[in-house]
Amino acid sequence: MDPKAEGAGSLACCKRASSLTRFSPTFSSQTRMPYIPNTPADQEAMLAAIGVTSIEELFASVPRELRLQGDLNLPPALSELELTAHVAELSGSNVSAAQSVCFLGGGAYDHFIPAVVDFVAARSEFYTAYTPYQPEASQGTLQAIFEYQTLIAQLTGMDVSNASLYDGGSATAEAVLMARSVTDRPGRVVVLQSLHPEYRQIIAAYLANLDAELAVVPTPDGTVQPEALAAAVDDRTACVVVQHPNFFGCLEDVRACARVAHEAGAMFIVVVDPISLGLLVRPADYGADIVVAEGQSLGNPMYFGGPYLGILACREQFVRRMPGRLVGQTVDRRGNRCWVLTFQTREQHIRREKATSNICTNQGLLALRAAVYLAAMGPQGMRSVAELCVQKANYAIQRLTASGVLRRGFDRPVFKEFVVRAVDGEVEKRLESALGAGFLAGVPLGRWYPELADCFLVAVTEKRTKQQIDRLAEVLTTA
Amino acid sequence: MRNQQATQLLFELSRPGRRAVQLPPCDVPTRPIEEWIPAEALAASPPPLPELTEPDIVRHFVNLSTLNMSVDTHFYPLGSCTMKYNPKRNERLASQSGFADVHPYQPETTLQGLLAILHSVQEMLAEIAGLEAVSLQPAAGAQGEMTALLVAAAYFRDRGEHRRTVLIPDAAHGTNPASAAMAGWSTIQVRSTAQGLVDLEDLSRKLSSETAVFMMTNPNTLGLFDGQIAEIARRVHAYGGLVYLDGANMNAILGIARPGDFGADMMHFNPHKTFSGPHGGGGPGAGPIAVTAALAPYLPVPIVVRTDRGGYRLDYDRPKSIGRVRSFFGNTGVLVRTYCYLRTLGPDGARRVAENAVLNANYLLSRLKTFLDIPHGDRCMHEFVASASALKASQGITAMDIAKRLLDFGFHAPTVYFPLIVKEALMIEPTETESKATLDAMAEALERICREPADLLHQAPHSTAISRPDEVRAARTPILKFS
C-alpha cells in the first residue's frame, strides 16, 4: 500500500477494522496519546482502587449489543509533524485575503486587527477558561465582559448591552423574538428587503414553527420609502427591522423608519455596522429600541464566516426580556468592587422552557477581542477608520464607474460598500478575471436578488490602498 | 503582588489624548465627509470610548487575566463542561492565514483546502454519531438542539403530521426545554427513577401521537448510561416520534457506542467539549448536528459536497431545507480545531479518550465515596454527582461552601446545584487529560475540606482576589455598565 494514500495527505476514512476488541488491552502503552497522562502503571493502580480488573468492566452499563463493533472508521492518527505538514498544505491551497486583495463584504469584512488584540486574546487564562460560573475564579473574564458591555453601550448609545450572542444574523433573530415578547404581539414581524438576505432567512427559520408572519418590504431603489414601510406596519406588528447601512451599503432614512414603527406601537430594531458608528449618529439617538450588529469587524478575523460576535443592546426597560448573559457590578463580602453574572433568572438553566432564549454562554473570546479593539482604537481611531472607509469607498465608486462599463446599482449615500452593475451583465466573467489578477473583487447578488443578477457588491475598508483601488478598476473594466 | 491600579476599569484608566492605534493618512483624493454622507446621518462627535495607549491596554488585560482560573493553569473539573486540555498544535494550525483570512463569500475554487477539511469533519462526525448526514452550521450546542428541533418540525410538516410536544426527562439540562420552546414545541417532563434513569412507565404514559421528539442526554446528567435506551427508542418510534440525543456527554462513549446505533434519530456535538476546542471564557463553541437519512433533506444550507471532479462545493440547492440559523457557513474556526484533534487521535485514540475519561471519573468517585455521598451508585461514566446533603443536615455546610473552598486549594469548583434532581449536588468531570496525581490531590483537598469547620467554609474562598460577591445586590440594584 502506498503509505501516503492512508497517511498524511489522505482525507479518506479508512475501512473499519474487523476486530471485536473494542477496548484497549488494559495496561497497554499509550502510543500516540499526547494528551492522556495515565501510564499503564497508573491505570493498573486506578482500576485496583475502583475494584475492577479491566477498563471494559467500567462500561458494563452500556449493553453489549449497543456497543460499536470494531473501531470507528476514522482516518489514521497523525503525529504533530505529519499533521502540521498536512494541514499547512490544505491551508496553503486556499486563497486568503493575505495573498489577494479583498473587496468582499456582505456582513464580513477585511478590517485591520491591531497586534494587541491577538496578544490579549491568546492569554491562556482567558483562552482556556469557561463561562464565569464561579466569580471568585473568573474576575478577569467578568470584568472584561463588563467592559465590553460598557464599550458597546458607548458605541451605540444604548442603555444596556448583553455579554454577546453568536453572530449578527442570529442576534437579529433573537431581537425579533425579544420584540414579540416585549410587545405581546407575536403575530407579525416586518423587515426590509435591504436587510441581509441571510439574516432574513434566519428570522424566517426561527419563526417557522411559531405562528408568526414575516413581511418583507421591497427596497427597489436600494433603500425603503417610508410610505411603503408604513403600509406594511399595523397594530399587530411586533417590530420593524432595518439595517443601516443596509446590505447594499446604502444609508436608510432611519428616523422616518423609527417614526413609522413607533406610531404603530412596534419596536424599532436596527442592524448596524459597528465600524460605521465612528461617524454615524448613534442608534439610540434616532430611536432604536434594540440594536444588533455583527461584531466581526471589531478585531475578529473573517475565518470563513465564524466564529463571530452577535452584538445586542437595548433600552433599559427591556432588559428583563433580553436574551443572553449579563454581567453586573456588585461588592464582595469584604466590600471590594467586583463583577458577577446577573439577571440569571431570564436564562435557560433556571427558567427552562420559559427562558428568554436557549443560549447558554456568550462568545467570550470574541467579545474580549472586540473590547480590546475598541479600547485600542478609542474615539479618534474609530472616527479615522470610518472616515477612511467613506473616502475610499466613494473614490472606488468613482474609479469603477468612470469608464461606463460598470455603473452604480443605487444612487444613494453609502458608508463602505456599494452595488456595482455590469452594463453587459457579465458579472461572473469580470469577477473571475479579477481573481486571476489577485483580486477578490465582489460578491455577486443574483443568488439572493434575481433582479440584481447583473450586479455585485464591493466593500472598501481602511486596508485598501489607492493603488489597489485603481488596479481593481482596471481589471474589472478591461475584462 | 496584585496590581490593583492596572485592573481599574478601562474607563478609569482613560486619559484624553491617548491612543493606541494610528491609522495611515488617506491616500485617495478626499472630499469633506458631508459631501458623501447627509449631515443628519452624521454624529456630532465620535463615540465616547476610553482613550488609552497600547501599554495601558496590555498591562490592564494581562493583570485581569491573572484573576481567572483556566485549564492551562488549573484542574477544572466543571461537570458537564468537559474542560479537557486544549492542544496547542490545533491553535497554531487553525490560526494559519489560509483559514483565518478567508472571506465567507469567496469563490469555491479558492476554498478547496478548507472545504476538504469541513467535508471530512462532516464525514467523521457522521461516523462517530452513527448517523447519515451532518450540518456544521449551528454555532453552539444550544443552537444545534434548536436546529434539530426545527428540522423535526419541517419533517413532520412535510409528512402532514400535526404533532405538538417534546418530551424531556427531569434530569435534563435547562437548554433542552428552552430550545424546544424556541422551536415552537410545548414540553412535557418525564420523571426519573430513583436510580436516576428514565422512568419507562412515566414515558409510556406521556407518549402519544402528538409526541414529536423525545430529547435525551445519554450518558445522562448524573453520569449514568441509560441502558434502556433501545427500549426507549422503540417506544418513541412506535408512536412515530423521533429520538434526540443531546451529545453533551459524548466524551464518555466516543468510539464505544454510537447514538445512531442505539436508536437516536438526531443529535448535536459540542466540539469545544468532546473535541478539545478552547472554551474562550464562554465561547466560541460550535453545535454541529447529525441526523438520519430521512431527516437529511431538512438540514440547514449549505452543506459541503464532493464534486464529480474530486473537488468540493457548497450545496445550497436543498429545497426542503429549514434555511439557516446563523449567517455564513458556521463556526469554522472551531471546526478546523476539531479536524486537527480527530486527525491526531485516529480511531484508536478516540476510543482511548472515552476509556480514560471514564477511568478517571470512576477513580475519583472511588476516592470521594469514602467521605461524600454519591447518591447514584458506585459506578459512573465520564462524570458523577456527589451530594453534600448529609453535611448540610449535620453542620450546615453546603455544596457551594465546598465548591468555594476548593478554589483556595487551587482547584476550580465542580458544577454545583445541577442536576436539579440531586440535592446539594456537586457534579464532577475530571476528563481524560488529568493525571492520577492531580485526581489524588483534589480528592485529598476535598476530604480535608469536608472536615473543616463550617464557619471557615461559609466565608470561603479566602485566598482569591474577591470572595462571596453580593449577588442579591447585583440583581436588585443593577449596574450593567460603567457610568
Next chain:
Amino acid sequence: MKPEDLLFTKTHEWVHLTTNPTGETIATVGISAFALEALTDLVFIELPPVGRRVEAGGAFGEIESVKAVSDLYSPVNGEVVEVNTAVADRLDRIAEDPYGANWLVKIKVAGDVDRSTLLSYDEYQKQCAEESH
C-alpha cells in the same frame, strides 16, 4: 389580616374575599409567609397591569430570587382592578407583613369562586408541614 381568616392555594398564594358596596366580589391576593421563607433574597416581582384578565390556576405574575423564579397563580377568575406596585421597592421586607401591607393584586371576581380548589388555613398548614419533609 390574620392568616386564619384567609384561604390558600396549593401553590402558596393567599386570598381574601370581600364584597364591595356595589355587590361585586373582590379577591385580595398575596404570597404566604411559608413561601416567602423559602424564597429568600427576592430581587424582582412582575405584576400584571390593571385590567388584565386572569383565570383561576393561571399565572398572573412572577417573583424572582437570585437563582429561582416562581409563577404567581391566581386563585380566582376575574379582572385585575388594583396592583400594589409599592411592593417592588421593598422586596427585602415583604416577609415582615405578608398578609397586610404586602398584598399583591386585587381581582374583581367573575362568576363564582371555586372553593374546592382552595385550602383553609389549617389545611394549608398541613400541606406546608408535608412539604417541609
